[in-house]
Amino acid sequence: MRLALLGGGGFRTPLVYGALLADTHERRVDEVWLHDLDEGRLASIRRVLDVMAARYPDPPRVHTTTSLDEALAGADFVFSAIRVGGLEGRTADERVALDLGLLGQETTGPGGLSYGLRTVPVAVRVAERVAALAPDAWVINFTNPAGMITEAMQAVLGDRVVGICDSPIGLARRAAATLGLDPAATMVDYVGLNHLGWLRGLHHEGRDVLPDLLADDTLLGSMEEGHLFGLEWVRTLGMVPNEYLYYYDFTRDAVRSITAARQTRGEYLLEQQRDFYARLAGAEDAHAEWDRVRLQRNATYMAEARGDDEERGEDEVQGGGYEEVALAIMAAISRGEPASLILDVRNDGTVAGLPDDAVVEVPCEVDGAGPRPLPVAPFLGQPLGLVQQVKAVERLVIEAALTGSERVAVQAFALHPLVDSVTVARELLAGYRARIPEVDALFRR
Template sequence: MRLAMLGGGGFRTPLVFGALLTDTHERRVDEVWLHDVDEGRLASIGRVLSEMSARHPDPPRVHVTTSLDEAVEGSDFVFSAIRVGGLEGRTADERVALDLGLLGQETTGPGGLSYGLRTVPVALRVAERVAALAPEAWVINFTNPAGMITEAMQAVLGNRVVGICDSPIGLGRRAAAALGLDPRGTTVDYVGLNHLGWLRGVTSGGRDVLPELLADDGLLGSLEEGSLFGTEWVRTLGMIPNEYLYYYYFTRDAVRSITGAPQTRGEYLLDQQRDFYARLAGARSAHAEWDRVRLERNATYMREARGEDEQRGEDDVQGGGYEGVALAIMAAISRGEPASLILDVRNGSTVAGLPEDAVVEVPCTVDAAGPRPLPVSPLVGHPLGLVQQVKAVERLVIEASLTGSERLAVEAFALHPLVDSVTVARELLAGYRARIPEVDAVFRR
């Protein structure tokens, strides 16, 4: 099978390639096309993959190209992991909001809306080229904001686009492990949007064991989310929030922590990756250098939400997850190996209170026909209201990006629950247009 990886010069590409190397099935990916607009990064990541390939008897053939059409044409699967505006754009996403006293974060809040505004047109162009050159391909979207971008691409490719994220996977895995259970033997009740969902149940042996976790101080406190939100708040909710809900439940704390830090997350990663790509040229082992930086990167994830001396658990530092999900999706569709996964898919009637064509993040079964969302119990109370509000904002961003409407963009910013003023919404849009050329271009078409 042929796989195209868009954003193939990105830092996470070796994670996906490593997962491919573990696949020994006769019907596996044997040809990988890496596409990126940065030739230097393509060459660097190509070197890491070359070292990984040298350790395996029959690795996939790897090609690199800056031509989108060359990468996509004839592909069976397309992974999209693009970053429009680069990490420089991410730092602006953060700083423009922080300068106005608001949360500056890549996907949550105004920074995520800025990211979506400039990414939607590029993602749609990708979808159109896939439709023209690989109409039978499945697109697996890693690009953030994952739910919004998946929804935009589905307007062209329908259900052949599925979004994935490692965050709910990690939550389910940690909850099962805290209870001493094998995650593979459990099923989870999880529902929401990308970076905005709740774990409401963990079933093992035919019964829900989540109440046991919530009732045990030691077990709940050992869970990363228990530490992040505090055991009292998790018990108050009666369910375990996705880690990104920290930015909604502890907004002022997050803003204070990020503002007081010497760097934002984007600025840290920008410096780290510049250093990584520069050091790679003189490194004896490209893969060893990549792995060192990967562990450092994972260890500092969501640092603003932890105490000064609080460290991430070793399993979380090791990371991984979404690359395995991507492999499981391909195996289910191409080889009929059914899988149960939490994915970003078209809602249909799954989550009551949301439009049928909205993309939601829920447990799914996946087989040769693709993913099908499993029934979930309704969202009620504040989770339903929050999900409805954020989904309405996401859809405004998509429309604003497609039409170039400043009015709709201001409306999207103003209606987001983490933005507290229409005046500030206008200032946000002006700030992002001034700092990020790709955002400004949306309104100059």
């Protein structure tokens, strides 16, 4: 099988290739096309992959290209992991919001809307080229904001676009492991949008065991979510929130912590990435250098929420997971290995109160026909209102990105729950246009 990986010069590409190397099935990916606009980054990541491939007798062949059409032609699967505007754009996403006293974060809040504005048109063009050059391919979308981008691409390719995120799957696995259970032996009740969801139940042998976790100080306190939200708040909710809900539930705390830090997460990663690609050119073992930086990145993830004296657990530092989800989807579709996964898929009535064509994040069964969302109980109260509001904002961003309407873009910013004024919404759009050329270009057409 042939896999096209868009954004192939990115830092996470070796995670995907490592998972491909571990796959020994006779029907596996044997040809990988890495696409990126930066030839230097492609060459650097290729060095890491070459070290990895040398350890295996028959590794998947790797090709690199800056031509999107060359990468897509004849692909069976397409992984989309692009970052429009690069990390420079991410730093602007964060700083423009912070300068106005708002949360500055990559996907949550106004920064995520800026990221979506400039990414949607590119993602749609990718979908159009997939339709032309690989009409039978399945697209697995890693690109953030994942739910929004998946929904935009589905308008072209339908259900053949699936969004994935390792965050909800990691949450479900941690909850099961904390209770001493095999995650594979549990059924998960998780529902929401990408980076906006809740673990509402965990069923084992016909019984919901999540209340056991919520009731135990030691167990709940040992989970990362227990540290982030505090035991009392998790119990008040009666469910375990996705880690990104921290930015909604503790907004002032997050803004205060990020503002007080020497640099934002984006600025940290930009500095680290520049150093990484520079050091890679002279590294004796390119893979060892990549792995060192990977662990460093994982250890500092969401540091603003944990506090200076709290370190992540070893399992969280090792990270990974989303590449396993992607391969599980491919195995289910291409060779009949059914999988149960939490994915970003078309709603089709799964979550009451949301449009059928909205993308939601829910448990799915995946087989040769693709993902099939499982029935979920309706949302009750505040979570439904929050999900509806954020989904409405996402759909406005898609509209603004495709039409170039400043009016709709301002409306999207103004209606986001983490933006407190229409005047500030206008200032946000003006700030992002001034700092990010790809955003400005949308409204100059």
